[in-house]
Amino acid sequence: MKRFLNQIWIVIGAFVAAIVVSWVIYMPNGDERGVWRAQTGGTIITLTPFTAKMYSETSVSCLHQLSFPAHLKLVEMAEGATVSVIDSQLHLNVDGSLDPMILERIDALPDNCSAANPDATPRDVFDSMWTAMDEHYAFFDLHGVDWDARRALAPAMGDTMTDSALLALLSDTLQGLDDGHVQIGAPIGYVSPAQDPDWLVDTLNRDALTQIARDTLGTDLTPVDLTGIEYVLLPDGVGYVLIRHMGLDTPFGTTSETAMALAFSQVADVMTDANSMIIDLRYNPGGSDSVSFGVASHFIDAPLDVFTKTTRDGSENGSGQSAPFTAVLQPFDATPLTQPVIVLTSQLTGSAAEILIMTMRELAQVITMGQPTSGGLSDILGFKLANGWDLGLSHQTYRAMDGQSFEGVGIPPDIPFAITAAPLLAGEDPLLRAAFVRARSAN
Known part of the structure; x- marks a missing residue:
């Protein structure tokens, strides 16, 4: 027993030593330590060898938001967040956001920064x-x-x-x-x-609407693990891809864009044999822009500028x-999906789902069909x-490459199609049926 306990203490000691050594290696370096304020205001970050803290700042308050250990490799692997100093500015990249937060060094944390009361x-x-x-x-x-x-x-x-x-x-x-x-x-x-769309009555929540789509389709869909994606390739050559949200249970040590691109490979491998595709985003409330890029990466074979943001x-x-940031979509591989694609939209399509639509609109084989989206892209x-x-x-x-902004008004569909409550309450999905008619005509 004594020998066994000694072995346990040796293992524990080795683990602690490994943590200490890795912390020394991956703590913020001298250039990264200090107090940093976002160029566009609103956020202050402090970095020490042991802790990182974030504050939300306005002209009347500076309040602590969160703290985390300053083991930068662990933070990168767990949360996909990285920091680097470029031209004396701190660049904070957070998984899910396509552009970095750029911060300027300040002398000290403002005196009024404190915990909320x-x-x-x-x-x-x-x-x-x-x-x-x-x-x-x-x-x-x-x-x-x-x-x-x-x-x-x-x-x-x-x-x-x-x-x-x-x-x-x-x-x-x-x-x-x-x-x-x-x-x-x-x-x-x-x-x-x-505000909810006027056709969204109490019984028509997102889950119920999604089930109506499944029932209208009339066949089983295959789910993609860790994602909100379900798909099927029908015998007539039309592929249907339902994306319920732009979220992902990202495996430890990877980023969401890479993980989603790999996950969507399961869909892409099947859809290679499709004559046309329908991607249903009608009830997708959003999630991560990076997840959207992981999906879209399967439809190009060369880098593509897709939108700007300020x-x-x-x-x-x-x-x-701020100066405009141009979002560049990178291809997953050299064999993209090139079939005609119909993307279905509604007033419930929001946030990162709209980012996917804005991105896909830059592709010649894509048309959108349905209602304008919710108009919440920021x-x-x-x-x-x-x-x-x-x-x-x-x-x-966010602005499309032609300069259009869709905030507040939504992304207009190429083919408008009214959505009303009555057929949905009866379990019917006229838009999905119309989309299949159009997709089959493209075969």
Whole structure:
């Protein structure tokens, strides 16, 4: 027994020693350590040999968002996040976002940076929300909202409110911004000013709508492990690919784009024999832009510029934007899928699913069919509110290569097709049937 215990302690000691050695190797180097502020504002990061911390900053607050060990290799393998210093700027690449966050070194963490206070006054919470939106939200004009006027809804200094009443007040303040990326998360609930399509009655949730599509298809679909993808190649040569979300259970040590590209190989291998394809994104709420790129990589054989994006920079007049970042889609291999593709869309198609559509629209063999998408393309910039609640907002403008922006209005389909509740409630899917008619005519 004593010998066995000694062996256990030897193993534990070796493991601890390995962690210590690897930490020394992979801790932030001298150039990376320090305090960094995002060029476009809103975020501060501190890096020491042992810890990394992130703060959300506005002109009235600086609140701690998260902390994690500064073992950069472990962070890269677990979360797909990397840092590097280029021309004296810190570049933070986060898996799921296509462009890096660029940060400038500052002398020290601002004195007002602190943890959120659960007992913060309603006025402090309102001010932290209003200011974050005022300095970073990019689409007030698009939605016709006079944000300055919403300042009048602020509670008076010294007012007290229940959490429910405060959340309702913040929700009322955001009304008119039909944007699913504007959201507040609190222990008592979640609110967003986004509006559902008028045809989306209570019983027609995304799961029910997806099942109607499956039933209309009338045959079993093969799921792709770790993804929201299901597919089938029908005997008449039409391939059907249902993508329920742009998420992925990314294996440890890989990035989501690479993992999705590999996962979609299962679909691509089967669809090589298809005469035409239907990709159904109608009820896809989004997820990761990188996952979208993993799918799209199977349809090209050379790098392709697919869109640009800029970030609002937090300036007082709201006119400042970062330099455009051009997103370049890389091919998975030299044997892409080249068949005619019909992509189905609806007002429930959002976020990273819209990024997939914007990307696929650059391909000659692709047409879209259905409704305009939801119009929520921006990444989400997160903030802590004074009491610790979470705020998300849209701060980036995506533009197609021809300069068009679809934020707030949605990506229009090449072939419009109205979606109404009545046939769906009867278990019918007219759009899917029409898509198959068109796909078979392309054979």
